[in-house]
Every structure is written in C-alpha cells, then in structure tokens.
Amino acid sequence: MHRREFIKSAAIAAAGFAIPHSIDTLFSTAGAFEKVDLAVAHGASPSKITRAAIDAMGGMKKFISRGDIVVIKPNMAWDRTPEQAANTNPEVVAEVVKMCYEVGAKKVKVFDRTVNDPRRCYVQSGIADAAKAAGAEVSYVDERKFRDMDIKGEAIKSWPLYTDIFEADKVINIPVAKHHGLAKLTMSMKNWMGVMGGSRRQIHQRLDESLVDLSMFIKPTLTILDAVRILIANGPQGGNLADVKKLDTVIVGIDQVAIDSFGATLFGMKGSELGYVKIADKRGIGTMDISKLKIRKISV
Amino acid sequence: MKNLRKISQGIFLLIFLFLFIQTESKGRDDLGYPVKIFLDFDPLILTTTVLSAHHAAKTFYLSIIAAGITLIFGRVFCGWICPLGTLNNIVSSFKKWRTSAVNREWYRVKYYILIFLLASSIFSLQLVGIADPISLLIRSLSVSIYPMFNYSVRAVFDSIYSSDIRGIVNVSEPIYSALKKTLLSFQQPFYIQSAFIGILFFLILGLNLVEKRFWCKYLCPLGALLGLFSRFSILKRSVSEECASCGACANVCQGGANPDKKEEWRDTECLYCWNCDDACPQNAVSFGFSREKVAASMDLGRRRVITSMAAGVVAVPLLRVNPLSKSEFIHARLIRPPGSLEEKEFLKRCVKCGECMKVCITNGLQPTVIEAGFEGIWSPILIPKIGYCEYRCTLCGQVCPTGAIKKLTLEEKVKVKIGLAMIDKGRCLPYAHSRPCIVCEEVCPTPKKAIWFEKAVVKDRRGKEVFVQQPRVDLDLCIGCGICEAKCPVVDSPAIYVTSIGESRSKDNRLLMDRY
Numbered sequence: 129m130h131r132r133e134f135i136k137s138a139a140i141a142a143a144g145f146a147i148p149h150s151i152d153t154l155f156s157t158a159g160a161f162e163k164v165d166l167a168v169a170h171g172a173s174p175s176k177i178t179r180a181a182i183d184a185m186g187g188m189k190k191f192i193s194r195g196d197i198v199v200i201k202p203n204m205a206w207d208r209t210p211e212q213a214a215n216t217n218p219e220v221v222a223e224v225v226k227m228c229y230e231v232g233a234k235k236v237k238v239f240d241r242t243v244n245d246p247r248r249c250y251v252q253s254g255i256a257d258a259a260k261a262a263g264a265e266v267s268y269v270d271e272r273k274f275r276d277m278d279i280k281g282e283a284i285k286s287w288p289l290y291t292d293i294f295e296a297d298k299v300i301n302i303p304v305a306k307h308h309g310l311a312k313l314t315m316s317m318k319n320w321m322g323v324m325g326g327s328r329r330q331i332h333q334r335l336d337e338s339l340v341d342l343s344m345f346i347k348p349t350l351t352i353l354d355a356v357r358i359l360i361a362n363g364p365q366g367g368n369l370a371d372v373k374k375l376d377t378v379i380v381g382i383d384q385v386a387i388d389s390f391g392a393t394l395f396g397m398k399g400s401e402l403g404y405v406k407i408a409d410k411r412g413i414g415t416m417d418i419s420k421l422k423i424r425k426i427s428v
Numbered sequence: 429m430k431n432l433r434k435i436s437q438g439i440f441l442l443i444f445l446f447l448f449i450q451t452e453s454k455g456r457d458d459l460g461y462p463v464k465i466f467l468d469f470d471p472l473i474l475t476t477t478v479l480s481a482h483h484a485a486k487t488f489y490l491s492i493i494a495a496g497i498t499l500i501f502g503r504v505f506c507g508w509i510c511p512l513g514t515l516n517n518i519v520s521s522f523k524k525w526r527t528s529a530v531n532r533e534w535y536r537v538k539y540y541i542l543i544f545l546l547a548s549s550i551f552s553l554q555l556v557g558i559a560d561p562i563s564l565l566i567r568s569l570s571v572s573i574y575p576m577f578n579y580s581v582r583a584v585f586d587s588i589y590s591s592d593i594r595g596i597v598n599v600s601e602p603i604y605s606a607l608k609k610t611l612l613s614f615q616q617p618f619y620i621q622s623a624f625i626g627i628l629f630f631l632i633l634g635l636n637l638v639e640k641r642f643w644c645k646y647l648c649p650l651g652a653l654l655g656l657f658s659r660f661s662i663l664k665r666s667v668s669e670e671c672a673s674c675g676a677c678a679n680v681c682q683g684g685a686n687p688d689k690k691e692e693w694r695d696t697e698c699l700y701c702w703n704c705d706d707a708c709p710q711n712a713v714s715f716g717f718s719r720e721k722v723a724a725s726m727d728l729g730r731r732r733v734i735t736s737m738a739a740g741v742v743a744v745p746l747l748r749v750n751p752l753s754k755s756e757f758i759h760a761r762l763i764r765p766p767g768s769l770e771e772k773e774f775l776k777r778c779v780k781c782g783e784c785m786k787v788c789i790t791n792g793l794q795p796t797v798i799e800a801g802f803e804g805i806w807s808p809i810l811i812p813k814i815g816y817c818e819y820r821c822t823l824c825g826q827v828c829p830t831g832a833i834k835k836l837t838l839e840e841k842v843k844v845k846i847g848l849a850m851i852d853k854g855r856c857l858p859y860a861h862s863r864p865c866i867v868c869e870e871v872c873p874t875p876k877k878a879i880w881f882e883k884a885v886v887k888d889r890r891g892k893e894v895f896v897q898q899p900r901v902d903l904d905l906c907i908g909c910g911i912c913e914a915k916c917p918v919v920d921s922p923a924i925y926v927t928s929i930g931e932s933r934s935k936d937n938r939l940l941m942d943r944y
Binding site: 207243244245246247248249250251252256272308309310327329330332333334335362364365366367368371 | 455456586589614789790818821857867869873875876877881916917
C-alpha cells in the first residue's frame with residue numbers, strides 16, 4: 129500500500145464528513161438526513177464501527193423491516209482464524225445480526241458454501257459461534273436447496289444458486305477485503321460465489337464476467353465490507369500474519385460496485401483496475417467512479 | 429445373571445457405537461472424546477505391536493487392565509463387553525436352536541490363528557488387525573456399514589424431500605435434521621472396497637446362524653489370547669452333586685465350554701455368560717472364586733501348533749518378496765496420512781482399524797487395495813481426488829491407536845510433506861487450452877503459496893492473444909496436501925496431481941537434492 133496515497137484519499141474523504149457528530153444526529157432526528165452513498169467507519173472496535181457505519185447510512189431501520197427474514201452472507205470459505213483475515217470478521221457479522229433483530233427481523237440466517245471443510249470453516253472463522261450468540265440461525269449449506277436459475281448473463285446463462293437467498297426478504301452481503309490471484313482483489317461481488325452450487329470452479333475461465341452476471345442477479349439490500357483486517361498478499365486464504373494489515377475500517381453501502389471500487393483504494397489500487405468493477409460499471413449495476421459518490425467518514 | 433449380562437453388553441455396545449459416531453470432526457482441533465478407547469483396551473494389539481515394532485503406545489497400557497480382569501474373572505470381556513461379541517450374540521438369537529445343538533470341535537482353530545499372528549509379528553509382520561475383533565469391527569463399520577446406513581437414510585429422506593408433498597416434508601425434515609445432528613455423518617462417506625469389507629463382515633455375522641457365536645468360538649484371536657489368560661483365572665465354575673446330566677446347560681452354552689461334562693469343562697472357552705447357571709433345573713451350577721483346578725486341560729496338538737507357527741513365519745517372506753518392499757519401488761500413489769512413520773515402520777504398527785479413515789474430514793483416507801502390498805492391505809492411503817488433506821487438521825494422528833500415524837501439533841503438521849504436486853501440461857487449461865484458470869493456486873493452503881504463476885500471452889485458435897497465468901509448483905513449499913488435485917476443474921483426471929515423492933517420512937522417496 130502506498131501510504132501517502134492512502135492518507136491523501138483519506139484526507140480528501142475526511143473533508144466530506146467533517147460535520148460535527150451532534151449536528152449529524154440533529155439532521156437525522158429532524159428527518160433531514162442527507163443521502164449518503166457510502167459510510168466509512170474507522171475505529172478499534174469492529175462491532176462499534178459496524179454499527180456506526182450502518183447508522184451513518186440511515187440506520188438499520190431503513191433497510192430491514194419488522195418481520196423480515198434476513199440472509200446474511202459473510203465470507204467464511206476458509207479454515208482460517210479471524211487474525212488471518214481470510215474470512216469476514218466475526219464481530220462485524222454478529223453486530224449486523226444484532227442490529228437486524230433490534231429493528232424487528234423475524235429470523236436472520238447465516239451460511240456460506242465453503243471451500244475448505246465447512247465444519248472447520250464455520251468454527252475456526254469464529255463466525256458460527258459469534259452469529260449464533262447474536263441469535264442467528266447458522267446452518268450448513270444443504271445441497272438439495274440449490275436450484276438452477278436463469279441468470280441470463282454474458283458468461284453464465286444459468287447456474288444452481290442457493291434458494292434461501294431468493295426466499296429471504298432481505299439480503300445483506302458482508303465480504304472481507306483481500307487479495308486474489310485472478311480477480312486481484314475480492315470483495316462484495318466475488319462473495320456471491322458462496323451461494324453458487326455445482327462445479328463453481330469453472331467460472332474462473334471467465335471470472336470477471338461471471339461475477340458481474342451474478343451481481344446483476346442477486347440484489348443485496350445492503351453491503352458491508354469488512355476491512356478490519358485486510359489480506360494484502362497470498363489471498364484468498366493467506367495464513368501468514370505478515371500479509372495481514374489492520375485497517376480497523378468498515379464500509380457500508382448499497383451499491384456493490386461503489387463498495388468494491390472504494391475497497392480497491394484500501395490496497396492502493398483504483399476500482400478501474402479490477403476487471404469485474406469495470407464491467408459492472410459499464411453494465412450499469414453501480415458506480416465505479418468514487419469521486420461521484422457521497423461518502424461519509426466516521427471515527428469511533 | 430442373564431439380564432445383568434445383557435445390560436452390560438448393551439451398555440458397552442452403546443458406548444462403542446457412541447464413540448464410533450463421535451469419531452468425526454466438529455470443526456475444532458480435537459474430538460473431545462476418547463474415541464479409540466476400545467482399541468486401547470485390546471491386549472492382542474498391544475502384544476503384536478510390541479513384538480513387531482518393539483513399541484507400545486502409552487494408552488495401550490490400559491489393555492493390561494483387560495488382561496488383569498481376565499486373569500481374575502476369565503473371558504468376561506468376550507461375554508460381557510466385546511461389541512463384536514455382542515453383535516454375534518444378537519444375530520445368534522435370531523435362530524431357534526434345537527436341543528441337539530451342533531457340537532464341533534473346532535475351538536482350537538482360533539489358537540492356531542493366534543499363534544500364526546504372534547509368530548508373524550515376531551518377524552515384524554503386523555497382520556493382527558485383519559482378525560482382531562475390535563479393529564475388524566471399527567473397520568467394517570467405518571468403511572462399509574456406516575456408509576451404507578447413511579446412504580439408505582439419506583436416500584429415504586431425499587426422496588421424501590423431492591416428492592414435494594408438503595405435509596410429509598414438514599414432518600420428515602425435522603426428523604432428518606435431528607438424525608443429521610445425532611446418528612448420521614456430516615456428509616455421505618464413500619470408500620474403496622466398501623462392498624468387499626462389508627461382505628466379509630456380513631459373513632462373520634452370518635456364521636452365527638450356522639452356530640451360536642461362531643466367530644467367538646472358533647476364529648477370534650483375541651478370544652484365544654484371553655482364553656489363555658482365562659486358564660489362570662480364579663473365578664471358576666463348579667457343579668454340585670445334584671446335577672442330573674440333563675444337558676440343559678450344553679444347549680445354552682455360548683462358548684463351547686463343555687458345561688455338561690462336569691470335569692471336562694473348558695475354562696478357556698467359557699465366556700462367563702452364566703447361561704448354564706440360569707438354565708440348570710437342579711440349580712447345580714455355580715460360579716465362585718477357587719484355586720482348585722476343575723477344568724479340562726487344553727491340548728492343541730504339538731504338530732498343529734508348530735504348523736501354525738511355521739505358517740506365521742513363512743507368511744513374512746511370502747508377503748514381502750514383491751518389489752513394493754524395495755524402498756525405491758514405492759508406489760507413486762501411496763500417499764500416507766501426515767505424521768505416518770517411514771513405510772516399513774508404519775506397516776509394523778498399522779492395524780488397519782480404520783479409525784483414521786473414519787475421522788478424515790474430507791473422506792480422502794481410504795483403505796489400500798494392493799498399493800502397499802498384501803502386507804499393507806486396508807492400511808490408509810490418501811486419494812486426493814476423493815478428498816484432500818485439510819491443511820490445519822491433525823485428527824488422524826490423534827485417533828491412531830498404535831502411533832503408526834504420529835500425533836502432530838498444528839505447527840508440526842503444516843510442515844510435513846506427504847507428497848508433491850505435479851502439473852500435467854497436456855490437460856491444464858492455461859497451458860494446453862489457452863484458457864484462464866487459477867483454481868489450484870487459489871486453494872493452495874500454504875501461507876506463501878506453493879503454486880505460483882508464470883504470466884504468459886498465448887494464442888487461441890483464431891490467433892487472438894490471450895493473457896493467462898500458468899501455474900507452477902514450488903517443490904520446496906508444496907506439502908502434497910492434494911487440495912489442488914481435489915478442486916481441479918479437470919475433474920475426471922485432474923491436470924494437477926499429487927504423488928508420494930518428496931514425502932518427509934522417507935529417506936529414499938526424495939526428489940530435491942538439497943534435502944540431503
């Protein structure tokens with residue numbers, strides 16, 4: 129990471145949220161809440177920054193209604209521990225679960241189709257325990273629940289996807305930001321591989337297009353990018369703590385493309401350097417140009 | 429007494445089955461149960477391992493307790509504890525036995541089998557697990573019976589589920605998920621040779637319809653060993669004057685102990701089931717502690733003893749004069765679990781009990797057919813195409829009863845090489861077909877990836893330039909876990925595959941010069 133660039137971009141963005149916190153609350157209570165595209169929270173506690181970022185987007189109430197069945201899709205594909213930053217931070221996931229219940233969600237489901245053994249991934253990532261403690265229904269993927277769906281994309285015409293995603297009232301995507309050998313970086317759009325059934329390894333032949341196809345088909349209510357720790361090399365599973373960088377940051381938004389484009393800056397890259405972000409922008413899923421976005425930054 | 433015995437048998441069988449089902453990962457690094465404890469109590473395995481490998485795992489000293497109990501109470505292990513004995517007992521009861529029960533004099537056969545096994549183990553051949561009842565039972569259940577059970581239950585619930593009659597599914601699914609949490613395995617296991625090993629097991633059970641407890645009476649080498657101990661036991665059977673020689677006891681005897689012939693009672697064959705006591709109309713039978721010699725002497729026949737001993741000795745060279753015994757002729761696909769001892773030492777200890785196969789997270793550990801020679805039949809082999817070795821898992825070493833697979837810490841385990849991956853450029857997509865694919869690199873678990881890319885611009889058929897990343901294997905970093913082979917999109921015959929060369933346990937099966 130080019131530190132200077134990071135500081136610079138952080139400074140520019142910081143100017144955008146230099147409104148005092150009290151006024152901020154005043155606005156929201158007055159109902160004159162300004163529309164924000166991305167909320168970026170920074171701080172030592174993963175759960176606090178998660179809550180702060182969601183609040184900055186207008187609060188969970190804006191996204192989840194009473195009685196909703198919510199699917200939360202973290203990345204817990206690997207048999208790695210939280211420090212190794214290969215999976216989503218468990219505290220972030222647990223906080224989102226809690227917030228969903230706070231606004232009256234009926235049920236919150238958490239699952240992922242893992243790459244390593246599911247039992248180990250669920251336990252070692254810390255996500256199963258944390259999410260369960262927060263009241264979520266954590267289950268292993270049931271192979272019978274994949275159904276062929278007409279994706280009608282450029283690379284993927286149809287693919288078996290997990291039905292729970294489509295039966296849920298709301299879907300919240302919680303990826304972790306990290307390095308990847310082919311996609312360069314993986315964040316929110318790539319996280320949808322975890323709801324693919326069948327022999328998903330084949331999509332690497334046209335990965336960028338496939339990810340965009342999926343992201344057009346699955347429309348999350350909210351995307352929360354975990355950058356508490358990011359993996360800057362040897363992704364997507366890492367294993368060496370020297371490849372992990374602690375950023376203590378969580379980014380929340382609705383636009384998957386914007387999130388991933390912003391996420392790239394955490395690695396000193398531009399969104400346009402990522403094939404899937406570029407294609408997604410061109411196909412109108414979201415906005416790659418982060419200079420056009422209203423970004424609110426918060427420190428907790 | 430009969431009911432008490434049945435309760436004891438039932439409890440031990442349930443404990444055994446419970447521990448068997450618990451021999452499965454829950455996602456943590458250890459299982460939390462002493463799953464192999466029945467093997468630990470097995471003095472036959474202790475004896476042969478000490479003879480063949482001059483080594484005994486610490487936990488095996490528990491088997492001295494089993495031997496001690498036999499020295500005091502006789503073969504109560506067979507009659508009251510042994511889970512295979514209990515199963516034999518159950519199957520025997522399926523048939524109504526008429527008064528003129530079969531009376532074969534084959535009971536000596538098991539002693540010959542025992543002598544054969546002991547003789548061969550003195551000369552470092554470890555065949556005990558083929559016939560040891562605990563090993564046999566665990567292996568048969570792991571590799572065949574339990575997978576069958578899972579398959580059938582899943583098939584039933586899956587067909588109900590897909591029939592999509594709503595009312596039924598609402599009932600069946602909760603039952604199914606309860607079963608999944610308790611009795612069923614996490615995923616359907618599949619094993620090479622499952623049918624063969626299963627048929628052998630059914631055969632053993634079926635023999636109980638030929639004669640009550642056929643296996644226990646005539647074949648079981650552990651029974652034979654305990655029988656020898658039983659000669660010294662101080663719990664003895666005595667028959668009072670009231671005995672009318674009605675023969676009622678002979679009909680109910682489970683062990684072929686000649687209970688009706690007062691002075692000819694065979695203490696080595698008695699399973700201490702107390703059936704004769706219960707059945708005696710005169711109440712003439714009693715068991716009590718006594719130092720008096722009341723039993724028939726055992727005559728195995730010198731010639732036959734020598735023959736079985738000789739057979740055990742001859743078996744050693746017979747099984748070893750094949751090229752697989754030459755260190756440089758190691759089978760390329762003979763990938764042993766991480767922590768396995770050097771092959772010769774491994775074979776001296778492995779009893780083929782199948783614990784490692786049962787516990788293997790990915791189902792990759794399979795029983796060998798002939799990859800390790802006849803000597804190593806049913807010993808564990810990793811077949812990455814079926815399942816890879818999970819990078820941070822150390823369970824197989826934790827459940828191995830004899831130390832054939834060492835118990836490794838996580839730090840040690842991730843350094844052990846069980847083989848090396850090689851790329852088949854003729855099948856690999858970026859090499860042979862100008863298509864991007866990075867799956868092997870993506871899944872490679874070493875912190876610095878053992879698979880790296882050479883960036884290349886290749887041309888497709890139309891002459892269009894395509895950018896691909898061609899995978900290469902770093903032979904120093906690769907540990908041979910096989911996840912690349914397991915997840916390669918070229919599924920039928922993967923374009924990257926692992927062979928045993930480079931395995932850390934071997935001094936001969938080396939590839940890199942700088943390792944010397």
